[in-house]
Amino acid sequence: MRTTTRLLALGAVLATFGLGGITPAAADNQHLLNVSYDATREFYQDYDQAFTDYWQKKTGNTVTIDQSHGGSGSQAQAVISGLDADVVTLAVASDIDAVAKAGLLSQDWQKSLPDGSTPYTSTIVFLVRKGNPKGIHDFGDLVRDGVQVITPNPKTSGAARWGYLAAWAWAEQKYGGDRQKVEAYIRALYQHVPVLDTGSRGSTITFAQKGIGDVLLSWENEAYLAIDQFGADQFDIVVPPLSIRADPPVTVVDKNVAAHGSAALARAYLQYLYSPEGQTLAARHHYRPAHPELVTDRSLIAAFPKIKLVTIDDPIFGGWAKVQAEQFGDGGIFDQIYKPAN
Amino acid sequence: MAASSTRSTSPPTERRRPIIVRPSVIPGFGVTFGFSFACLGLVVLLPLLALFLKAAEISPARSLAILTDPRTIAALRVSFGSSIIAALVNIVFGLIVAWVLVRYRFPGRRILDAIVDLPFALPTAVAGVALSSLYAQNGWVGSVVGHLGLKVAYTPAGIVVALIFVGLPFVVRTVQPVLEELDKEQEEVAATLGARRGQTLLRVILPRLTPAILAGFALAFARAVGEYGSVIFIAGNIPFVSEIAPLLIVIRLQEFNVPAASLVAAVMLVLSLAMLLVINLLQLWSRRRFGDGV
Amino acid sequence: MASERNGWRSATSEAPAVRWTLITIAVLFMLLVLVLPLANVFVEAFSKGLPAYFRALSDRYTLAAMQLTLLVAAIAVPVDLVFGVAAAWAIAKFEFKGKTLLTTLIDLPFSVSPVIAGLVYVLLFGAQGWFGPWLSAHNIKIIFAAPGIILATIFVTFPFIARELIPLMQDQGSTEEEAAISLGASGWQTFRRVTLPNIRWGLLYGVLLCNARAMGEFGAVSVVSGLIRGKTNTLPLQIQALYDDYNLTGAFAVASLLALLALVTLAVKTLLEWRYADQLAARRGH
Numbered sequence: 001m002r003t004t005t006r007l008l009a010l011g012a013v014l015a016t017f018g019l020g021g022i023t024p025a026a027a028d029n030q031h032l033l034n035v036s037y038d039a040t041r042e043f044y045q046d047y048d049q050a051f052t053d054y055w056q057k058k059t060g061n062t063v064t065i066d067q068s069h070g071g072s073g074s075q076a077q078a079v080i081s082g083l084d085a086d087v088v089t090l091a092v093a094s095d096i097d098a099v100a101k102a103g104l105l106s107q108d109w110q111k112s113l114p115d116g117s118t119p120y121t122s123t124i125v126f127l128v129r130k131g132n133p134k135g136i137h138d139f140g141d142l143v144r145d146g147v148q149v150i151t152p153n154p155k156t157s158g159a160a161r162w163g164y165l166a167a168w169a170w171a172e173q174k175y176g177g178d179r180q181k182v183e184a185y186i187r188a189l190y191q192h193v194p195v196l197d198t199g200s201r202g203s204t205i206t207f208a209q210k211g212i213g214d215v216l217l218s219w220e221n222e223a224y225l226a227i228d229q230f231g232a233d234q235f236d237i238v239v240p241p242l243s244i245r246a247d248p249p250v251t252v253v254d255k256n257v258a259a260h261g262s263a264a265l266a267r268a269y270l271q272y273l274y275s276p277e278g279q280t281l282a283a284r285h286h287y288r289p290a291h292p293e294l295v296t297d298r299s300l301i302a303a304f305p306k307i308k309l310v311t312i313d314d315p316i317f318g319g320w321a322k323v324q325a326e327q328f329g330d331g332g333i334f335d336q337i338y339k340p341a342n
Numbered sequence: 343m344a345a346s347s348t349r350s351t352s353p354p355t356e357r358r359r360p361i362i363v364r365p366s367v368i369p370g371f372g373v374t375f376g377f378s379f380a381c382l383g384l385v386v387l388l389p390l391l392a393l394f395l396k397a398a399e400i401s402p403a404r405s406l407a408i409l410t411d412p413r414t415i416a417a418l419r420v421s422f423g424s425s426i427i428a429a430l431v432n433i434v435f436g437l438i439v440a441w442v443l444v445r446y447r448f449p450g451r452r453i454l455d456a457i458v459d460l461p462f463a464l465p466t467a468v469a470g471v472a473l474s475s476l477y478a479q480n481g482w483v484g485s486v487v488g489h490l491g492l493k494v495a496y497t498p499a500g501i502v503v504a505l506i507f508v509g510l511p512f513v514v515r516t517v518q519p520v521l522e523e524l525d526k527e528q529e530e531v532a533a534t535l536g537a538r539r540g541q542t543l544l545r546v547i548l549p550r551l552t553p554a555i556l557a558g559f560a561l562a563f564a565r566a567v568g569e570y571g572s573v574i575f576i577a578g579n580i581p582f583v584s585e586i587a588p589l590l591i592v593i594r595l596q597e598f599n600v601p602a603a604s605l606v607a608a609v610m611l612v613l614s615l616a617m618l619l620v621i622n623l624l625q626l627w628s629r630r631r632f633g634d635g636v
Numbered sequence: 637m638a639s640e641r642n643g644w645r646s647a648t649s650e651a652p653a654v655r656w657t658l659i660t661i662a663v664l665f666m667l668l669v670l671v672l673p674l675a676n677v678f679v680e681a682f683s684k685g686l687p688a689y690f691r692a693l694s695d696r697y698t699l700a701a702m703q704l705t706l707l708v709a710a711i712a713v714p715v716d717l718v719f720g721v722a723a724a725w726a727i728a729k730f731e732f733k734g735k736t737l738l739t740t741l742i743d744l745p746f747s748v749s750p751v752i753a754g755l756v757y758v759l760l761f762g763a764q765g766w767f768g769p770w771l772s773a774h775n776i777k778i779i780f781a782a783p784g785i786i787l788a789t790i791f792v793t794f795p796f797i798a799r800e801l802i803p804l805m806q807d808q809g810s811t812e813e814e815a816a817i818s819l820g821a822s823g824w825q826t827f828r829r830v831t832l833p834n835i836r837w838g839l840l841y842g843v844l845l846c847n848a849r850a851m852g853e854f855g856a857v858s859v860v861s862g863l864i865r866g867k868t869n870t871l872p873l874q875i876q877a878l879y880d881d882y883n884l885t886g887a888f889a890v891a892s893l894l895a896l897l898a899l900v901t902l903a904v905k906t907l908l909e910w911r912y913a914d915q916l917a918a919r920r921g922h
Contacts, residue, residue: 212578464674
């Protein structure tokens with residue numbers, strides 16, 4: 001009897017402690033949930049700290065920011081399914097479009113912030129083993145015999161879709177727009193992919209930590225981060241002659257901030273990304289800032305290699321709405337061509 | 343007032359079947375039974391029902407497509423195949439460990455006995471990161487077997503290693519009590535009849551342990567099939583090679599393809615229950631054939 | 637053995653060579669499979685030194701994960717306890733039709749993969765689930781929030797205490813309870829003063845194992861959690877988050893905490909068995 005009573009009492013005490021810590025105050029407007037994609041963990045760790053300090057100095061209020069990371073597509077679906085995001089900082093505009101379509105934010109979201117709500121851009125590069133033993137220099141090399149390519153799942157990851165489109169752009173150029181040949185190339189490419197992780201971070205871990213594959217189709221910033229983490233003696237970055245400008249946009253989730261009373265805070269949080277501090281932090285984390293002129297440390301800007309970049313609005317693509325439906329939707333081109341390597 | 347004890351004293355041949363519940367002086371049957379059944383229904387049965395109903399919602403054509411998808415079949419094959427191998431390894435070594443713990447005295451026996459339960463108490467994620475770091479190319483064990491040209495981490499072998507870890511206590515803990523209760527008389531008789539020790543072990547003791555071994559196998563196998571946390575860190579998660587069924591379910595969920603996830607889950611459940619049924623029947627047969635070991 | 641020193645060996649034991657080979661095999665196997673991973677956790681956790689270890693543990697997100705884990709266990713274990721005691725009472729003290737069915741149903745969560753345990757609650761309470769629309773209309777969050785995690789954990793740990801108590805109470809029989817009733821005690825009094833003292837060590841043992849599992853559950857929770865750092869990450873999920881952040885030392889630091897909990901559980905369990913072996917009749921009944 002005593003044992004059971006004591007155990008129950010202990011449980012009640014712990015529950016009270018726990019409840020006190022977990023339940024947020026009802027009208028807590030000094031808290032934000034930032035639902036982001038997989039590669040931004042380190043960036044937002046630093047950025048959240050910087051913003052918290054800035055907000056403290058500006059308003060005297062302490063703000064807590066929680067982060068959730070995962071494949072961009074999965075994160076968007078999670079927000080639609082009830083994940084209480086105040087802001088979403090995802091990898092592709094069509095993922096935010098999906099959230100808008102579900103009624104959680106305005107369809108005109110992209111106009112609400114400068115530069116199409118994209119404070120920084122990135123691109124897709126190749127991360128290879130040190131010395132580039134398989135001699136991979138361009139997208140054509142990815143389908144050579146014996147080359148294994150690591151890239152995430154386009155159904156769940158933003159990086160995967162950008163990589164797919166970069167390869168598509170190369171094939172369009174190589175085959176002069178011959179649709180059949182382009183699709184044959186993409187089909188061949190995915191036959192060289194042994195495993196599709198759900199997010200870019202998962203793919204980086206598969207390639208860099210687990211040692212699977214010969215080349216990683218990676219966010220530019222993620223490739224630099226991998227070298228920082230695992231050592232410059234492990235990997236090389238190969239920049240293809242042609243790649244795609246990847247635009248990871250950010251926006252406020254209007255419905256949720258209305259419910260939380262955090263609209264002003266959320267807007268300020270995103271606007272700070274465009275400030276000199278925000279842009280410098282982005283550059284430091286190997287993102288290409290939308291306003292490089294605001295970055296005082298010029299060496300950060302000079303470090304970015306010059307690449308010929310296509311954009312999503314290029315005629316071959318025609319914008320995200322078209323591409324998402326045609327390529328990545330249910331029964332789209334990816335579904336038709338994807339037959340995993342046996 | 344018939345104060346009936348739960349230990350029946352009526353003649354063994356005649357057993358009056360209780361109507362629903364045998365009358366007893368002890369109160370509280372209604373409350374406790376009703377409460378347990380209600381809890382069970384709400385917490386376990388209702389959710390499982392939702393699973394099967396959701397899986398049944400899918401059109402037959404789409405169901406067939408999902409079920410015959412080579413990736414689904416491969417994932418089920420990897421899960422069930424690795425689980426059988428791991429459970430078999432656990433039978434061999436679990437038997438040895440149980441034998442050693444019961445029959446021999448040696449320094450550290452108590453500690454060994456206590457450690458057997460480690461996989462019960464250790465969270466699967468902890469086991470997962472530990473095993474993956476241990477068996478990676480530069481890990482303590484991985485580097486050693488690497489010299490022999492073997493790769494463990496991120497291969498199907500890694501999955502088996504993780505499943506051996508989670509399944510070991512089941513075999514040991516089911517065989518141990520039976521071994522402890524084993525009457526040495528039969529062994530002595532066998533010895534006096536001229537059997538060598540090896541023959542006695544094989545033909546007198548082992549059969550009597552068979553029901554317990556099968557029970558342990560069943561438990562280890564059931565646990566291994568559903569295992570997720572310890573496996574995903576050490577497996578390569580490569581479809582068709584080292585992707586386990588629970589991971590496929592999670593991936594389908596992350597793609598927000600709930601129908602596919604539910605279908606794979608339902609199939610997994612039915613398959614494991616079927617295998618458990620088979621093993622339980624085997625166990626029943628062996629019990630009748632070899633006796634209960636006592 | 638004394639007789640062996642005289643050159644005699646008992647007919648029911650093996651040659652010393654065989655004995656020691658078997659012992660060596662058993663010990664080496666256990667070392668390789670069980671002890672080595674455990675040691676690895678602690679070595680990796682402390683590999684960057686003590687200050688880094690404590691820094692990793694006092695990280696804001698890890699502390700929040702600890703709180704959530706404690707909360708989940710604090711709710712799941714008592715629920716399992718109440719259910720376990722009720723079910724054990726019904727099964728052990730009475731004879732009724734369908735007893736085997738009830739026991740089999742209680743064992744059901746053991747045969748279900750933890751991932752499926754999480755999935756079923758998404759099917760019930762997720763946005764497209766049976767109760768999804770009703771829940772979001774009333775702004776109640778279950779999936780992607782603590783309640784979902786608690787429910788999934790309860791599912792997984794449901795049978796633990798029941799399975800511990802049922803064989804124990806069956807072994808102990810009902811004669812004492814019947815005597816108490818016939819002497820005029822009420823049902824509740826009988827339970828409190830006759831049954832409970834008899835089962836208390838088995839109960840404690842069951843609670844310990846249940847708690848270890850509740851705190852360590854990973855698969856079920858990862859499906860229902862939103863993986864929100866600081867909000868819906870339990871300690872096991874935090875291990876994965878740190879691992880994905882390339883923070884191996886942090887991941888192992890958190891892992892070492894849970895490993896410590898496992899060791900404490902084992903130590904208390906050994907102590908209980910040592911001192912109260914006769915009252916843990918079914919201790920090996922897993």
